[in-house]
Amino acid sequence: MIDSSDIPSPDSGRRLPRWLKRNIPKGDPGHKTTNLMKELGLETVCEEAKCPNRMECYSQQTATFMILGAICTRACSFCSVSRGAPQALSDDEPERLAEAAFRLGLKHVVITSVTRDDLPDGGADHYYRCIEAVRERTGATIEVLTPDFIDSKEALERVLAAKPEVFNHNTETVPRLYRRVRGPKSVYSWTLELLKRVKEIAPETKTKSGLMLGLGETREELLDTLADLRDADVDFLTLGQYLQPDQKRYLPVVRYLRPEEFDELGQQAKSMGFVKVASGPFVRSSYHARDMAESF
Numbered sequence: 001m002i003d004s005s006d007i008p009s010p011d012s013g014r015r016l017p018r019w020l021k022r023n024i025p026k027g028d029p030g031h032k033t034t035n036l037m038k039e040l041g042l043e044t045v046c047e048e049a050k051c052p053n054r055m056e057c058y059s060q061q062t063a064t065f066m067i068l069g070a071i072c073t074r075a076c077s078f079c080s081v082s083r084g085a086p087q088a089l090s091d092d093e094p095e096r097l098a099e100a101a102f103r104l105g106l107k108h109v110v111i112t113s114v115t116r117d118d119l120p121d122g123g124a125d126h127y128y129r130c131i132e133a134v135r136e137r138t139g140a141t142i143e144v145l146t147p148d149f150i151d152s153k154e155a156l157e158r159v160l161a162a163k164p165e166v167f168n169h170n171t172e173t174v175p176r177l178y179r180r181v182r183g184p185k186s187v188y189s190w191t192l193e194l195l196k197r198v199k200e201i202a203p204e205t206k207t208k209s210g211l212m213l214g215l216g217e218t219r220e221e222l223l224d225t226l227a228d229l230r231d232a233d234v235d236f237l238t239l240g241q242y243l244q245p246d247q248k249r250y251l252p253v254v255r256y257l258r259p260e261e262f263d264e265l266g267q268q269a270k271s272m273g274f275v276k277v278a279s280g281p282f283v284r285s286s287y288h289a290r291d292m293a294e295s296f
Contacts, residue, residue, distance in 0.1 A: 016256070017256050017258075019258065019259050019281055020241065020243070020256065020281055020282075033063055033104065036100055036103060036104065037063065037100065040096045040097075040099060040100050041090075041096060042065060042093075042096055042097060042100055043065070043066040043067075043069075043070045044063040044064055044065060044066055063104075064110040064111075064112055064145070064285075064286040064289075065097050065100070065101075065109070065110065065111050065112070065130075066081075066112050066113060066114065067093055067097065067111060067112070067113045067123070067126060067127070067130055068086075068089065068113040068114050068116050068119075068123045068126055069086055069087035069088075069089070069090075069114055069116075070082060070087065070114065071083065071084050071085065071086050071087050071114060072086075072114035072115050073086055073114070073115050073116055073117040073118055074115045074117070074147075074182075074183050074185060074186075075183055076181065076182050076183050076186075077180065077181055077182075077183070077249075077250055077251045078172070078181055078212065078215075078242060078244075078245075078250055078251055079245075079250075080245035080246075080250070081114060086114075086116055086118050089119075089123075089126060093126070093130065094126075094129040094130040094132070094133035094134075095133055097111070097130055097133065097134060098130075098133040098134045098136070098137035098138065099137065101134050101137065101138050101140060102137050102138050106138060106140050107138075107140050107141065107290065108140055108141045108142075108143065108289060108290035108293055108294065109134050109138065109140045109141070109142055109143070110143045110144075110145065110286040110289050111127065111130055111131065111134070111142065111143070111144050111145070112144070112145035112146070112285075112286070113126075113127070113145075113146065113147065114147075115147035115148075116147070117150075117151065117185065120152065121149075121152050121154065121155045121158060122147060122149040122150075122151070122152055122155045123147075123155075124149060124152070124154075124155035124156070124158040124159050125158055127144060127146065127158070127159045127162070128158050128159060128161060128162045131144070131159075131162035131163075131164055132162055135162075141165040141166075141290075141293060141294075142162075142164040142165055142166070143164060143165065143166035143167075143168060143208075143286070143289055143293060144159060144164045144166070144167055144168065145168040145169070145170070145285055145286060146159060146167070146168070146169055147169075148169065148186065148187075148190055148191060148194060149194070150185065150186075150187065150190050153197075156194060156197055156198065156201065157201060160198065160201050160202045160205065163202070163205070164205065165205065165206065165293060166205070166206045166207075166208055166236070166289070166293050167195075167198045167202075167205050167206070167207050167208065168207075168208040168209065168210070168236075168285060168286075169191060169194055169195060169207075169208075169209060170209055170210045170211070170285055171188075171191050171192075171209045171210065171211050171225060171229065172210070172211060172212055173211060173212060173215055173217060174211075174217045174218075174221040174222060174224070174225045175188045175221075175225070176217075176221060177215055177216060177217060180251070181212075181215060181251065191209075192228055192229070192231075192232050195207050195209060195229070195232040195233075195234055196232045196233065199232075199233045206235045206236060206293065207232075207233065207234045207235050207236070208234065208235065208236035208237070208238070208285075208292075209229055209234050209236075209237060209238075210237065210238035210239065210240065210283075210284075210285045211225065211238075211239055211240075212240060212241070212242035213239060213240065213241060213242060213255075213257050213262075213265075214241050214242045214253050214254055214255045214256060214257055215242050215251060215253075215254055216254040216255075222265070223268070226269055226272055226274075227272065229274075230272050230273050230274065234274065235274065235275045235276065236274065236275065236276045236277075236278075236292055236293075237269050237274045237276070237277045237278070237279075238277075238278045238279070238283050238284065238285055239262060239265055239266065239269070239277070239278070239279040239280075239283060240279075240280065240281065240282065240283035240284050241256060241257060241262075241281040241282070256281075257281070259280060259281060262279045262280045262281060262283075263279065263280075265279050266278070266279030266280075276292045278292060
């Protein structure tokens with residue numbers, strides 16, 4: 001349950017707890033990745049979503065590629081990716097993405113995207129082309145982190161036709177907070193249905209989902225949500241701390257969970273049947289994704 005001693009007031013200006021402070025990698029090891037993204041005109045969710053792990057990942061010459069432009073058609077109240085009028089699709093993006101993966105020497109490539117409600121298939125065919133291009137150029141395993149494709153059931157089938165090894169769709173939060181966090185177009189039951197359908201269409205594909213904690217969920221609500229994900233036969237789970245991108249536009253943090261609480265929740269999730277669990281303050285959807293996928 002929530003410990004009131006860990007609850008900051010939204011406008012308190014309270015500093016982050018000590019366990020949420022990170023050292024910047026020495027030297028400039030991330031510049032190669034950053035410069036390559038600029039050279040090839042590619043976006044990463046690491047940069048657009050202000051991921052706290054981006055310097056660590058960039059220094060290891062890896063990144064989570066974000067396709068379908070840099071403008072999202074949704075207005076989630078937790079995400080710093082820009083929202084507004086979407087950009088035109090770039091026909092050569094699959095080839096540029098594949099070239100980046102090849103030059104970085106990636107063995108496991110994670111591809112995500114903005115949500116594109118303006119496209120009839122939500123961008124599913126573009127996902128298919130990106131997966132095919134990367135696999136042909138690199139032979140890497142592929143993990144996709146997709147939007148909900150809520151207006152197109154055929155979209156999921158198109159993505160899965162490219163046979164990604166891991167299909168990730170984030171639950172993000174518990175049902176009570178769902179629309180407040182994800183916006184009025186998002187539906188909790190659709191998220192569960194999407195993950196169930198992956199297993200029906202492509203049983204060999206590993207499914208994955210993640211939640212942000214500290215938004216006001218109770219432990220009981222969280223465990224009920226994890227039970228729903230297990231009922232949907234989800235294989236991999238990530239649990240991480242929600243961090244407010246800024247104080248003007250985004251939901252405030254209700255609570256900072258301590259590392260030992262993340263450890264305990266991770267153990268409880270494993271006992272519920274998740275095959276692999278990553279649980280910690282800095283865990284994000286694709287953090288150390290290759291390790292999770294390869295150790296299955």
